[in-house]
Amino acid sequence: MTTLTLAKALNAGLRRALADDEKVVLMGEDIGTLGGVFRVTDGLKAEFGAKRVVDTPLSEAGIVGTAVGLAYRGFRPVVEIQFDGFIYPGFDQIVAQVAKLHYRSRGNVRMPITIRVPFGGGIGAAEHHSESPEAYFAHTAGLRVVACSNPADAYVMVRQAIASDDPVLFFEPKRRYHVKGEVDETASLADARPMGVATTVATGTHVTLVTYGALVQTARDAAVAAAEDGISIEVIDLRSLAPVDYATIEASVRRTGHLVVTHEAGQQGGVGAELAASITERCFEFLEAAPVRVTGHDIPYPPAKLERHHLPDLDRILDGVDRVLGRPNSLSGVEA
Amino acid sequence: MTTLTLAKALNAGLRRALADDEKVVLMGEDIGTLGGVFRVTDGLKAEFGAKRVVDTPLSEAGIVGTAVGLAYRGFRPVVEIQFDGFIYPGFDQIVAQVAKLHYRSRGNVRMPITIRVPFGGGIGAAEHHSESPEAYFAHTAGLRVVACSNPADAYVMVRQAIASDDPVLFFEPKRRYHVKGEVDETASLADARPMGVATTVATGTHVTLVTYGALVQTARDAAVAAAEDGISIEVIDLRSLAPVDYATIEASVRRTGHLVVTHEAGQQGGVGAELAASITERCFEFLEAAPVRVTGHDIPYPPAKLERHHLPDLDRILDGVDRVLGRPNSLSGVEA
Amino acid sequence: MTPSDRDATGLLTQSESTRADDFVQLVSPTGERRANAEFDPWITDVDPAALGRLYRDMAIVRRIDTEATALQRQGELGLWPPLAGQEAAQIGSGRALRDDDFIFSSYREHALAWCRGVEPAELLSVWRGSAASGWNPFEHGMAVPQIIIGAQALHATGYAMGAAWEGTDTAAIAYFGDGATSEGDVNEALVFAASFDAPVVFFCQNNQWAISEPVGLQSKQHLARRADGFGMPGVRVDGNDVLAVLAATRIALDRARRGAGPTFVEAVTYRMGPHTTADDPKRYRTDDELVEWGGRDPLARVLALLDASGVDIEGLQRDVTAEADRAAAELRAAVTTIADPAPLTVFDNVYAEPNSHLERQREHYTRYLAMFDTSSAEGSDAAASAPAEGDAR
C-alpha cells in the first residue's frame, strides 16, 4: 500500500497503462511538458516520450477526432479534456463518432478510447471550470460513463477504462485531486472490482444515499452526522453512471425503503432523474416515500462566491434525508 | 381556418414572424434558394430577400455562433438545423453560449434565438437523420425546449418561440410534416395558449399518457384502441419539455393514479426519466403503480429496416399501459 | 486618416486568381495531352493499356452508379447519392493508392469502394437500410462511409499519425466535398496534420455544390489555397482529368511516405446528378450549367486521347460496356441477396463488452416480441412476423 493523492493515483494508473501496452497513447492540451494543469500526467512525457504523451493543438474536436483515427489504427487513446466545460466543442465527435462507430461498423471497429474529464465545482474557479456534464453522456448509447471518488479507485478504474474495448467517459472529481488515500499498486486488474459495480461505502438501514465523484465524501460525512440523530444512512458510491449497477442499489432500497440521490449537476434530466425513475420502477412496493434528489440548481454554474449556494453540501443532503423520512425539513408543509 | 400541412403551417408562421418584425432573420443550410430540405422555408427568401432568409456556409457552430452575434446586435435569429443528427457540431455554441449568455451578462444581453430542429425517426432515413436529442437540451439550464405535434400548434408555437426573449430549441416532428390540420391564421398570439402549457388531447380516467412530437398521434390512436378494451386513457401533449407544465400532468395523475410516458429517444436519462421522477415526487401518494416509460432502446438509431423495432408504436404503448395497470403484458411475471 | 481608397498592399497579401480553370490539366476536354513538367514524371507508367484500365474503371463505376439510382427509383434502395461526373476524381485518386493506405471517405465515394473490391451487396446494404454499414473496414482498407460532414478528415489524420508513429510508410486519405471545408472538423484536421507531419492526403472533391449551395458561398478563394495558411502544400487540379488527379495524388502520397507531411488536393469537378435521389436540383441550378459541365466529361476525354494514341476505342468501349453491364447486373442481383435484418439485431454491437443495461433491454424486447409470435425472433426472417404499426392486439 502506498499513500497517494487522487491525482497521483491517476498518474500512477496512467503510467502503468502506458508501460503495460504500447498502444496506449495520452493526448491533450498541456499534458506533456507541463504535466497537465492538474499535474495528473506529470513526468509521463519525460518517461514515455512525445509520441506516447502528446501535447496537441488547442482543439477538443481535433483531439477526440484524431483519437478516433488512432483507434481505427489499433491504438488505445486516452484523451484529457482540460476542464469539464471544454468538452462541448468535442461533443459531436464523442456522440456521433466515438459512441456510434462500433455499432455503425457492425462490430468491426472498436473504439477503446478513454476520455478523462476533471469535473465538478467547489474550487472557486471561473466560468466553465466547474461543470458536471455527465448526464449528457449517460444519455448517449454506446458510451460507458464512470466517475471515481478516491485514490484507490482512481488507480484501478483508469486502467480498467483504458483496458475496456468500449469508449469510456472517465470523470475525475477535481476538488478531491489533492486528497490522499491508500493505493495498492501491486493488485492485479483481474482481481479488482469491475468498474461497472457500485460500492457500498457505509452501511445503514433507514435511507439509501446514492452519489458519485466528489460528493461521495460529503455523503459519508452526512451519514456520520445523521448517525448522531439516530438516522442510519447507507451510502453507495455509484462509480458507473452508465450502465448503473442497479442490483446494489435495489438490494439496499428494498431494505431501507428510502432513496436519496445527490449530485452537483442540475436536477432536470440529471443522473438522479434516471436513478429515481428506475428505482421506482424496480422497487415501487418497497418505497415508503418518493425518491428525493438533492442536486445543483438548474442554473448555469454561478460565480465562485455563490457556488456554495449551488452545490449540495452536508446540510442540504441531510435536509433531503429528512424529507424522504418525513421528518421536519425545508419543504415541510409545502404542497409537493 | 385554413387546412395546412405541418410543414406549411410552420412556413406560414415563419412568414408571419418575418413580416411582423424586421429583426427576425432565418439562417441555415439550404433554407434560401432550395427552401430547406423539407421545404419549410419555401418561398421565404424570394419574399423577404437574402438578408432575411440566409443560406449559410456548411457549419452548425458557425450558424449558431453568428446567430449569437446577431442577437448581440438586436436581431432575433431563427436557425434551422437541417436534421437532428447535425446539431452536435453546434453543441458548444448552444450549451456554453446561447444558454448562458443572459446569465453571464447579468441580464444585459438577451438571446432570443430560435433553433429549429426537425427530429425523430420513422421516415426510413440514413444514419444521423432520425435522432431525438431533446433531452440534452432539456438538461441545459438557460434553454427552453418545445416540440410541436400538429399544424395549429406549429403555426402558433414557432411564432411564440421567436417572440420569446429566451433561446428556444424548437423540435419539429419530421415524420408528420405532411400531415394536414386546421390552422387559424388570424388568431392573435396574445390569445393563444402559451407554449409552456401542455394540452390534454384526450381525456381519460385510468391512465395518464404523456408524450410530445410525432408520438402524440400514436398516443391518441392508442387511446382509441384501448377504449375498445374498456381502458380510458388521458393523453397529454407535453409541448414544452423545459420547463414542463407539471400542473396539467399532476392534476391528471391525481385522478388516474397511473402514468405512462413515451418518447422516441432512449430511456437512460431521457425526458421520461425526469417526468417519472418528478411526478413520483409530486404525486407519490396518488400513484397506484410505478410510472412506466415506453421509449426507444438505448442504442444508436438503427438502420431503416429496423426502425420499427426501435420506435415506440401503438402496440408498445398499449403494452406499457397494460404494465402500469397490472394487466397481462410483456413483462408479466418478470421480476422488476 | 484614410490616405487612399485602395487597399494597402504590403504584407496585407491576398492572392488574386480565382479563375475557375486555374488548375493543373494534363488532358483537355477534347483529349489533347497537355505537357506539364512537374506532373508528367509521375505518370510515365501510364501507357495506353493503363489508360484503358482507368477508362474501364470509370465506365464501370458510372454504370454501377446509374444502376443504383435506378434501383432507388424502383424502391429497392432507400437513398442513393450519385457520383456521376466525379468518376475521374475518384478513380484517379483511388488508383494512386497502395493497398495498405487507408481511405476515410464521405458518402459519395462509391468508386473508391470499387477500387477496394467492396462487393455489390456490401456496397448497397447501407443504402437499402438493411445494415448500419456494408463492409469490414479492415478487409478493404476503407472506413465505413461518413455522413457527418467533415468528421472523417480528423479520423484520417489520427490514423495517419498512428501509422507514422508505428514507423510504417502507410498513408491515409480523407475524401470530403467543397461544402465540408466550412466545417470546423476539416480545418482542425489541417491543423493537426500539419502539426504532426501526418502522412495524410486531404482530397477535396469540389463538385461546385453542397446540396443547393454553390461553392462560392463557402469560399471566395480557391479551396486549394486553404492549405498554405495551415502550413502544407495545396494543389488544384482538373478533377475531370483522371491523369491530373492520378499525378497529384501520387505526388501527395509520396510526400506523405517521405515523412514530409500532409497535402491538400482540390479536384475541380461537377456533380452531374442530384445531391441524392431525394434532391431536386432543378430548384437551384440551370440546365446551361449542366450542358457546360457535360462538355468536360471525364470519360470522353480519355477516349479521345486513347483514340489519338491509336487504340481501337470501339473495341474498348464494346468490352467495357459489356463488363459494365455485367457489374450492373451483379449489383441488381445482389440487392435481392441482402437479407432483412432480424429484429433483435438492433441490440448487437452497441457495445463491444457485456452491458447490463442493454442486456436487460434486449431481454425485455425479446419477451415483447414473443407475445406476437411463437417462432423465434432471432431468425433472419423473423422481421416478417414482427408486429406492424397499428396491429390490433
Place this chain on the structure above:
Amino acid sequence: MTPSDRDATGLLTQSESTRADDFVQLVSPTGERRANAEFDPWITDVDPAALGRLYRDMAIVRRIDTEATALQRQGELGLWPPLAGQEAAQIGSGRALRDDDFIFSSYREHALAWCRGVEPAELLSVWRGSAASGWNPFEHGMAVPQIIIGAQALHATGYAMGAAWEGTDTAAIAYFGDGATSEGDVNEALVFAASFDAPVVFFCQNNQWAISEPVGLQSKQHLARRADGFGMPGVRVDGNDVLAVLAATRIALDRARRGAGPTFVEAVTYRMGPHTTADDPKRYRTDDELVEWGGRDPLARVLALLDASGVDIEGLQRDVTAEADRAAAELRAAVTTIADPAPLTVFDNVYAEPNSHLERQREHYTRYLAMFDTSSAEGSDAAASAPAEGDAR
C-alpha cells in the same frame, strides 16, 4: 514512379517565410522610426502628444495589471490573467476603434476594457468571483469576456453581419490568441466573415504561448497567412510596436467600413507573465526567452522614440507614473466595494422570461435558507449568514 526527391512545386504552392521578424515594424525595439510607405499614411495624425497618450495608456494598463496580480496574490481575487507584454497590441488596436465599434474579447484584454472606460470594480468583479460579469456590454461596446477559446470570433462575425445588414458602417473586432486559431470556431468565423463580407477585424495576439504550448505546435506557418486561404487579407505586425498595430488596425477597420470585408491581423507579441496567476511558466519556458522578449518591450521603444523627438520623457514618466499609481490605488480601493452577491441571486437572469421550474427551485431554496436564519436572505449581506459547509444542524 518517384521522378525526383524534391517537392513538386508548380501549383503545389506553399509559402516559405516563417522568419519570426517577418512583420511590419514602424518603431524598432531601440526606438528608431522605420519608414513604411503603406502604413505611414495611416498614422500621420500621431504627433508626439498623441504618441505620449499611447504611452500613457500602456503604462497605466501595465500598472493596473501589476496591481491586479498583486491583489490575486493577496487573496482579493480568485484568478487573474496578466496582459504584461501585450500592452502595445491591445492599446494600439483599442485606440484605432470608433466608439460604435463592438469588441468581442477573450479573457486577457484588460487594456481594451480600459480603452472603453470600464470601471475598476466592473473589471475585477468577475475575477473576484463575485459576479458572472462586470459590465454591461452595451454601455461599453464590449462583450463580456469569453473563456471558451475562439467562440467569440463567431459572435463578432455575426454582430458585424448584422451591423452591415442594418446599413451602418460600424465594425466588430474579435480578439483571440495564437492557440485559438486551432479551434474550429475561429476557422468557421473566417469562412462566414468572408462569405458575407462582414465588417469584422480578426485580431490575433500571437503571444507565442497557449498556456504551456508554443505557437509552433498550433501552426508551422505564420498565422496571418491563414487569412488568404479563407479569402481575406492578412497582415503580420510587430505586436510590441504600438504604431504598427494602430496602423494595421486602422487599415483593417477602413476596409470593413468600406464594405470590403474582413481582415486578419496577427500581432506578434509575448506574454511576459504566467498564463494566469494559477500557472507556473517555469515548467515550460526558459529565462533566456524572457530576457530576449524583455528587450523588445513595447513601452521602452515608445519612450526612446519620444526622447528622440525631443519630448521631456522624464517629465512624462513622472506624470504617467503618478497617474498609474492613482489608477492602481483606485483598483485596490474598488475591490473592497464589490459586494458579495446575495445567495438567491444565483437564480437571477437564468431566463429573461418567467420560468415555472426555476421559480419553484428558487422558492424551495428560499425556504431552505430560511431554516438557518431569520433575517432575509435577499439582502446583500445575507451571504455572511448563510450556512457554512459542515455546519451542525
